[in-house]
Amino acid sequence: MSDTQRPDGAGIPPTPSGGASGAGPTATGALPTERAEAIKAVKLRHPWRIAIAVVLIVLLVLFVLDAAQRKAFGWADVGKYLFDTRISQAALITLELTVYSMIIGIVLGLVLAIMRLSPNPVLKAVAWLYLWVFRGTPVYVQLVFWGLITLIYNTIVIGIPFVHTWATIDITWIPPLFFISVVGLSLNEAAYMAEIVRAGLLSVDPGQEEAAKALGMSWWQTMIRIVIPQSMRIIIPPTGNEVISMLKTTTLVAAVPFTLDLFGRSRDISAETFTPIPLLIVASLWYLFFTSILMIGQYFLEKRFARGTTRGRPVVGEPNDPASAAIMGGAGGVR
Amino acid sequence: MSDASVKSSVPMVDAAGVSKSFGSNEVLKSITLQVQPGEVMCVIGPSGSGKSTFLRCINHLERVDAGRLSVEGELVGYRQKGGKLYELKPSEAALQRRDIGMVFQHFNLFPHMTALENLVEAPIRVKGISRSDAVARGRELLAQVGLADHANHYPAQLSGGQQQRVAIARALAMDPKLMLFDEPTSALDPELVGDVLDVMRGLAESGMTMVVVTHEMGFAREVGDSLVFMDGGVVVEAGTPRDVLSNPQHQRTKAFLSKVL
Ligand SMILES: Nc1ncnc2c1ncn2[C@@H]1O[C@H](COP(=O)(O)OP(=O)(O)OP(=O)(O)O)[C@@H](O)[C@H]1O
Ligand SMILES: [Mg+2]
Numbered sequence: 001m002s003d004t005q006r007p008d009g010a011g012i013p014p015t016p017s018g019g020a021s022g023a024g025p026t027a028t029g030a031l032p033t034e035r036a037e038a039i040k041a042v043k044l045r046h047p048w049r050i051a052i053a054v055v056l057i058v059l060l061v062l063f064v065l066d067a068a069q070r071k072a073f074g075w076a077d078v079g080k081y082l083f084d085t086r087i088s089q090a091a092l093i094t095l096e097l098t099v100y101s102m103i104i105g106i107v108l109g110l111v112l113a114i115m116r117l118s119p120n121p122v123l124k125a126v127a128w129l130y131l132w133v134f135r136g137t138p139v140y141v142q143l144v145f146w147g148l149i150t151l152i153y154n155t156i157v158i159g160i161p162f163v164h165t166w167a168t169i170d171i172t173w174i175p176p177l178f179f180i181s182v183v184g185l186s187l188n189e190a191a192y193m194a195e196i197v198r199a200g201l202l203s204v205d206p207g208q209e210e211a212a213k214a215l216g217m218s219w220w221q222t223m224i225r226i227v228i229p230q231s232m233r234i235i236i237p238p239t240g241n242e243v244i245s246m247l248k249t250t251t252l253v254a255a256v257p258f259t260l261d262l263f264g265r266s267r268d269i270s271a272e273t274f275t276p277i278p279l280l281i282v283a284s285l286w287y288l289f290f291t292s293i294l295m296i297g298q299y300f301l302e303k304r305f306a307r308g309t310t311r312g313r314p315v316v317g318e319p320n321d322p323a324s325a326a327i328m329g330g331a332g333g334v335r
Numbered sequence: 336m337s338d339a340s341v342k343s344s345v346p347m348v349d350a351a352g353v354s355k356s357f358g359s360n361e362v363l364k365s366i367t368l369q370v371q372p373g374e375v376m377c378v379i380g381p382s383g384s385g386k387s388t389f390l391r392c393i394n395h396l397e398r399v400d401a402g403r404l405s406v407e408g409e410l411v412g413y414r415q416k417g418g419k420l421y422e423l424k425p426s427e428a429a430l431q432r433r434d435i436g437m438v439f440q441h442f443n444l445f446p447h448m449t450a451l452e453n454l455v456e457a458p459i460r461v462k463g464i465s466r467s468d469a470v471a472r473g474r475e476l477l478a479q480v481g482l483a484d485h486a487n488h489y490p491a492q493l494s495g496g497q498q499q500r501v502a503i504a505r506a507l508a509m510d511p512k513l514m515l516f517d518e519p520t521s522a523l524d525p526e527l528v529g530d531v532l533d534v535m536r537g538l539a540e541s542g543m544t545m546v547v548v549t550h551e552m553g554f555a556r557e558v559g560d561s562l563v564f565m566d567g568g569v570v571v572e573a574g575t576p577r578d579v580l581s582n583p584q585h586q587r588t589k590a591f592l593s594k595v596l
Contacts, residue, residue: 205443207439207441207443208443208445210396210443211437211439211444211502212457213396213429213432214396214432214436214437214506215432215456215461215505215506215509216429216430216432216433216461217429217457217461218425218426218429219425221460229447230446
């Protein structure tokens with residue numbers, strides 16, 4: 001579209017050769033070499049923007065200068081404990097909690113999502129019930145529950161339920177608190193992942209499944225090769241958020257009670273040294289470090305999974321574009 | 336170009352009283368027709384007349400409610416044993432489908448795979464062909480549809496006409512004995528239709544059995560061996576394209592043709 005065809009010429013100074021451009025708006029011979037004169041106007045000023053920015057910067061500088069010399073922050077202690085081996089080991093445990101809980105949560109979430117989409121009403125109902133319970137109760141409460149699990153289930157009964165008992169075995173194995181923490185976090189996470197995965201699977205054009213089916217691919221092959229890879233574009237961004245959120249939620253394992261994670265460990269140390277504030281800062285710095293790395297990772301994953309959808313130019317009649325599909329399908333029917 | 340005159344004993348598609356309802360909506364009402372090996376049958380009819388549904392029944396994407404539908408003498412979706420019909424397992428239905436190629440109105444290419452990857456996916460996964468053989472055959476087919484140098488393009492980088500030709504090649508990669516086309520050119524800009532029809536014409540000349548739902552009357556007249564006009568879930572009129580197009584017997588056919596020709 002050339003400049004001369006703009007519907008609204010306001011603000012555009014007349015071209016030096018005004019006569020030529022006025023020859024007719026429909027003329028195709030608008031000479032491309034005759035470019036309109038560049039606009040030289042006094043820039044609009046934004047005094048309030050500048051004022052607010054100045055105030056904010058001044059406040060920030062004041063806060064930093066003040067914090068740097070405040071005793072209570074204990075910066076010397078922050079430096080001392082930041083790379084303390086107890087802290088870095090605890091940071092590793094927090095990472096392990098996050099990774100294990102997310103892996104189990106994603107796998108279980110995928111299973112739940114497929115159950116919810118299955119034609120079997122019982123599978124559907126069970127998945128719904130699971131989501132209802134785990135999303136409807138606080139994760140903190142769930143973790144306390146899992147911590148008490150050995151009080152609830154302490155025997156294995158072999159026999160016919162409610163009728164006859166052959167043997168009763170006491171459970172002497174007490175699961176490690178780390179294990180209980182992972183169970184509690186991942187079962188809760190699965191409920192949220194299920195919804196994310198479900199939205200992803202539903203976002204894939206049904207024509208894709210149909211095409212795969214028509215080629216003789218099995219349901220399983222269709223899922224693994226066609227549907228799930230395409231749903232990743234929808235699933236990855238919120239899953240990245242879930243990982244970041246999980247990293248922070250691990251602090252709640254204190255409810256189990258498991259205290260070897262980053263936050264639990266820094267509180268234990270401060271209970272001995274009476275320096276709670278520096279250790280809170282130490283823990284926060286570690287959490288910030290991890291979340292920053294996760295955000296960078298998420299950025300690259302999103303780019304990777306946009307493959308085949310953003311590359312190249314957009315094409316009219318692209319099969320996944322419902323708008324153009326509808327328009328063109330309609331036109332085809334009228335013909 | 337008609338090989339249909341050399342009638343084989345077993346028709347490629349044999350529909351006898353095929354009926355299909357969605358809830359209370361009876362979409363196919365006792366369809367009876369045959370497609371002989373090597374025949375190109377074109378199906379025309381107004382929107383909602385059940386053309387797509389009939390095609391989808393042929394490769395069992397939809398279940399037939401009544402009547403018998405068989406491909407090369409083999410019942411579609413069922414097994415007959417002792418006068419009783421048994422539904423096929425999904426794996427058995429998949430086995431039937433892989434010999435029947437289908438081309439969709441909206442191409443339905445896999446957008447996360449390149450053109451070549453689209454072509455080799457099913458031969459490798461479903462037929463267990465080695466990757467190198469599948470790739471060689473895939474390149475051959477891409478050349479056949481005039482897209483040899485687009486092997487590594489993603490669908491989003493191809494025009495609609497190019498996408499549809501890749502989709503045809505993808506179906507051919509399974510070496511089907513029957514090809515179903517559901518309005519393959521309806522979603523295309525007019526200037527892109529010709530390339531796709533040329534590929535289909537070549538396929539017809541090579542002796543492929545084809546059932547083509549289309550609004551391209553020129554194609555139906557030149558390439559089709561037979562023409563079926565469907566309306567309201569029934570076959571209103573069938574015959575050679577020349578007869579049906581230039582000398583329609585039924586009022587409904589006349590009304591439809593007067594609108595599209
Ligand atoms: N999965 C389905 N569930 C319910 N109704 C359906 C389904 N598929 C098709 N129908 C209905 O069946 C009828 C025939 O549809 P079909 O797609 O076979 O028509 P068509 O002849 O291919 O039309 P078009 O030219 O618009 O593609 C329509 O009324 C449609 O609403
Ligand atoms: Mg249709």
